Amino acid sequence: MSLFSIFYYLLLFVIYILAIPYLIFKSKNPKYKQAIPSKFFLRNNPRFKQDGIWFHSCSMGETKAIKPLIDYYKDEANVSVITNTGFEEALKITSNVRYLPFEIFLPFWISRQKVLVVMEAELWFMLFLFAKKKGAKTFLINARISDKSYNSYKRFSFFYKRIFKNIDKVFAQSDIDKKRLEQLGASNVEVIGNIKLAQEPKINNIFTKGTKPLITAASTHENEEKLILEAYDKKQGQLVIVPRHPERFENVDLLIKEYIKGKSLTYHRYSIQEDFKSDIILVDKMGILNDIFAISDVVILGGAFEKVGGHNPIEPAFFKCKLISGKNIFNQKPLFECVKYFYLVDNDELNKYLNNIKNLRKAVLTKTGSIDPIIKEINACKR
Numbered sequence: 001m002s003l004f005s006i007f008y009y010l011l012l013f014v015i016y017i018l019a020i021p022y023l024i025f026k027s028k029n030p031k032y033k034q035a036i037p038s039k040f041f042l043r044n045n046p047r048f049k050q051d052g053i054w055f056h057s058c059s060m061g062e063t064k065a066i067k068p069l070i071d072y073y074k075d076e077a078n079v080s081v082i083t084n085t086g087f088e089e090a091l092k093i094t095s096n097v098r099y100l101p102f103e104i105f106l107p108f109w110i111s112r113q114k115v116l117v118v119m120e121a122e123l124w125f126m127l128f129l130f131a132k133k134k135g136a137k138t139f140l141i142n143a144r145i146s147d148k149s150y151n152s153y154k155r156f157s158f159f160y161k162r163i164f165k166n167i168d169k170v171f172a173q174s175d176i177d178k179k180r181l182e183q184l185g186a187s188n189v190e191v192i193g194n195i196k197l198a199q200e201p202k203i204n205n206i207f208t209k210g211t212k213p214l215i216t217a218a219s220t221h222e223n224e225e226k227l228i229l230e231a232y233d234k235k236q237g238q239l240v241i242v243p244r245h246p247e248r249f250e251n252v253d254l255l256i257k258e259y260i261k262g263k264s265l266t267y268h269r270y271s272i273q274e275d276f277k278s279d280i281i282l283v284d285k286m287g288i289l290n291d292i293f294a295i296s297d298v299v300i301l302g303g304a305f306e307k308v309g310g311h312n313p314i315e316p317a318f319f320k321c322k323l324i325s326g327k328n329i330f331n332q333k334p335l336f337e338c339v340k341y342f343y344l345v346d347n348d349e350l351n352k353y354l355n356n357i358k359n360l361r362k363a364v365l366t367k368t369g370s371i372d373p374i375i376k377e378i379n380a381c382k383r
Helices: 003-026 035-041 060-065 067-072 084-091 103-109 125-133 147-155 157-164 175-183 224-231 246-259 289-293 314-318 347-354 372-382
Strands: 053-056 077-081 097-099 115-119 137-143 169-172 189-191 214-220 238-243 267-269 280-282 298-301 322-325
Touching: 003 035, 003 103, 003 125, 035 097, 060 067, 060 084, 067 077, 067 372, 077 084, 084 097, 103 125, 115 125, 115 372, 125 137, 125 157, 137 372, 147 157, 147 175, 169 175, 169 372, 175 189, 214 224, 214 289, 224 238, 224 246, 224 347, 238 246, 238 289, 246 267, 246 280, 289 314, 322 347
Parallel strands: 053 077, 053 115, 077 097, 115 137, 137 169, 169 189, 214 238, 214 298, 238 280, 267 280, 298 322
Antiparallel strands: none
């Protein structure tokens, strides 16, 4: 290991020791009772078997995007993730799933793999360093550098240059991303588009809607449900609310109940009554959002009325919904560039757009992506 690597490891080790009391306290939260012990104490988190094809992603959306690759290498695929939702999504594809341990464990946790394929911005120094040291070819796929994060990356370019030294090939989303990645030290960069466009969203359930327009508020965050409820009027149609995080279902339920007091509005939770017959429906069930998009007339995409960075517009656009979002889409700009006809509105404009549903245009997908160049590169490493 270089002097930089030793210093970096010791710094992480000190941070880890100091954080142990907090991690133990945090692990008592049911949300983290599996993730924290796995990532920070290696509980029920053994090493992968050797000589596999190792895929790493962060959360649910990224894991969904690499599903075709995992399926292609089913028998050889190892999958690591960061978040609970990513772990749950990966388990739908394969049982061979791990939480990626904290970096101080990676030097001895990583086993020899044929290839390491890392999704988007998961630029962990120890991950690439020791995967490479133990014989893996290393790829970064669907790579992008957003407008907002570019300056931050440049400030720490000395660090990212060391990471990119251990990455054999980068598959970028666009020419702009390629240029920015090369400025940060990446080499052997190929532009193949966004692989999130490489697979069509699938429907698992055929839902029935009523005669009124169905407005779906999808992947909403705190404060966004209140904003949407205040912009909503029964004459616009029915409102379906799908919070981004399941731990917020109870709070959103209370918010809706408070909102409808004294109003002639019907309401139910989907887990209690599995239909779309009320004026307002809270979807408190995971994994059916695409099925709901398929019957939606309008989608209000959350995460952009607050400064979260927006969410993926590809699925509602695929189903040709009329698409409304806030203006804070800084994490999703490349995906919005793949869509024609959408409406980015200020928070105080939402009611105006909902009152004008009939005149809004349906979203249309205009670009594609491919995983074929990635498969070709992985197969070349297996020979």
